[in-house]
Amino acid sequence: MEAKIYEDKSEETITRNWIIKTSELGGRGIFASKPIKRGSLIFSNRPLAVGPRADFAGKTFCSICYDTSYSCYPCEKCAMFVCSEDCANSQQHANECAFVVQNWKLKRNSEINTKVQAEILIYIRLLLLNEEQKQLLSLLQKSKNSFSAKNLDLLCSEYIIPEEHMKLIKIITSIMIVNSFRISWNANGKKTPLRGIYPFSSFLNHNCVPNTRNVFKTDHTMLVYASKDIEIGEEILTCYTGILWCTPARRCQLYKTKQFWCSCERCKDPTELGTRLSALNCLNRECVGVLLPITPTDPKTPWNCDNCNKIVSCQKIGAVLSVLGSLVGTLDVDNQFRLETLILERLSRLVPYSNHIFVDLRLRLSFKIGFTEGLQLTGILLKFSKLTPFQF
Numbered sequence: 414m415e416a417k418i419y420e421d422k423s424e425e426t427i428t429r430n431w432i433i434k435t436s437e438l439g440g441r442g443i444f445a446s447k448p449i450k451r452g453s454l455i456f457s458n459r460p461l462a463v464g465p466r467a468d469f470a471g472k473t474f475c476s477i478c479y480d481t482s483y484s485c486y487p488c489e490k491c492a493m494f495v496c497s498e499d500c501a502n503s504q505q506h507a508n509e510c511a512f513v514v515q516n517w518k519l520k521r522n523s524e525i526n527t528k529v530q531a532e533i534l535i536y537i538r539l540l541l542l543n544e545e546q547k548q549l550l551s552l553l554q555k556s557k558n559s560f561s562a563k564n565l566d567l568l569c570s571e572y573i574i575p576e577e578h579m580k581l582i583k584i585i586t587s588i589m590i591v592n593s594f595r596i597s598w599n600a601n602g603k604k605t606p607l608r609g610i611y612p613f614s615s616f617l618n619h620n621c622v623p624n625t626r627n628v629f630k631t632d633h634t635m636l637v638y639a640s641k642d643i644e645i646g647e648e649i650l651t652c653y654t655g656i657l658w659c660t661p662a663r664r665c666q667l668y669k670t671k672q673f674w675c676s677c678e679r680c681k682d683p684t685e686l687g688t689r690l691s692a693l694n695c696l697n698r699e700c701v702g703v704l705l706p707i708t709p710t711d712p713k714t715p716w717n718c719d720n721c722n723k724i725v726s727c728q729k730i731g732a733v734l735s736v737l738g739s740l741v742g743t744l745d746v747d748n749q750f751r752l753e754t755l756i757l758e759r760l761s762r763l764v765p766y767s768n769h770i771f772v773d774l775r776l777r778l779s780f781k782i783g784f785t786e787g788l789q790l791t792g793i794l795l796k797f798s799k800l801t802p803f804q805f
């Protein structure tokens with residue numbers, strides 16, 4: 414395959430230090446063909462197409478710049494939302510609008526809902542690829558399992574889509590299940606979250622302790638950097654989930670979205686390599702120990718206390734996790750400086766500070782330092798001293 418198709422032109426000077434071959438993890442993978450130093454750029458990859466993450470569609474958003482705003486309005490011709498004249502008159506909207514008008518008939522004369530728009534955009538963009546790009550798309554692995562066609566029903570509820578496009582859309586869905594990447598970008602909730610199809614990054618297999626980290630540029634180009642020294646022959650791996658999520662959350666997400674149960678070293682280790690990100694406080698209030706899963710790769714595993722050895726059934730653990738989930742759900746995590754002290758106190762009774770919930774909150778908090786008005790470095794110590802029950 415031609416590397417130049419995949420790679421960002423500005424990065425062409427980088428010497429290729431990887432090859433694609435069969436991986437023990439299934440399918441093909443990317444392997445180091447030369448030693449790769451920690452911190453170095455391994456490759457950069459432009460997406461074949463980018464679209465909103467359908468599972469996050471809630472607010473009205475612009476189909477072109479992804480701004481979430483109630484002032485977005487539906488295009489009269491294709492019913493997709495745009496935020497401004499600029500976006501409405503963009504070449505991209507012209508292409509997508511013409512495609513919809515020529516091929517798909519709107520069932521009603523009303524505006525489409527944001528859920529339909531979130532589903533539809535990436536399909537339109539993939540159907541609009543040129544022949545060479547379509548060939549690249551067809552090289553990607555497809556899901557072997559059957560998938561729920563709820564999203565296709567959603568599309569058909571608003572548009573009359575011709576049979577040949579429906580066939581292609583089904584193939585695209587099976588490709589997206591296996592290959593789509595969450596694009597992380599710092600949009601402060603003002604933009605809708607995105608996913609993308611990266612022809613080259615798609616060959617990266619998963620590990621819960623990856624040897625790379627991904628950075629996305631504003632044009633959504635994905636840069637893959639080595640997060641540690643990588644030896645010749647070592648597989649280059651990425652993490653398909655949030656890296657700080659606890660083992661049950663990562664494994665469930667991987668099963669739900671990528672249809673496999675991970676059994677990497679981190680998933681097999683009850684302490685998650687000593688981090689104790691999954692740990693819960695012992696249910697015995699007098700005990701200072703923490704509960705950890707006995708066999709983390711078994712979803713029905715009992716947990717036990719590392720101090721008093723008390724064994725707790727997976728049903729009980731499930732109940733604690735659901736209380737935790739609803740507690741975290743009530744926190745305004747993007748506004749950490751106003752976190753409810755009462756909720757934090759309840760959380761700290763249920764989980765130790767090593768738990769991923771606290772680690773995540775601490776990281777979010779530290780990312781904000783120096784960037785939030787009134788919280789520039791001067792005066793920040795004063796604010797910190799008021800924040801309980803964090804321990805820094």
Ligand SMILES: [Zn+2]
Nearest residue numbers: 475478496500
């Ligand atoms: Zn816009």
Ligand SMILES: [Zn+2]
Nearest residue numbers: 488490491510
């Ligand atoms: Zn339009």
Ligand SMILES: [Zn+2]
Nearest residue numbers: 621675677680
């Ligand atoms: Zn794992």
Ligand SMILES: [Zn+2]
Nearest residue numbers: 695700718721
């Ligand atoms: Zn105990």
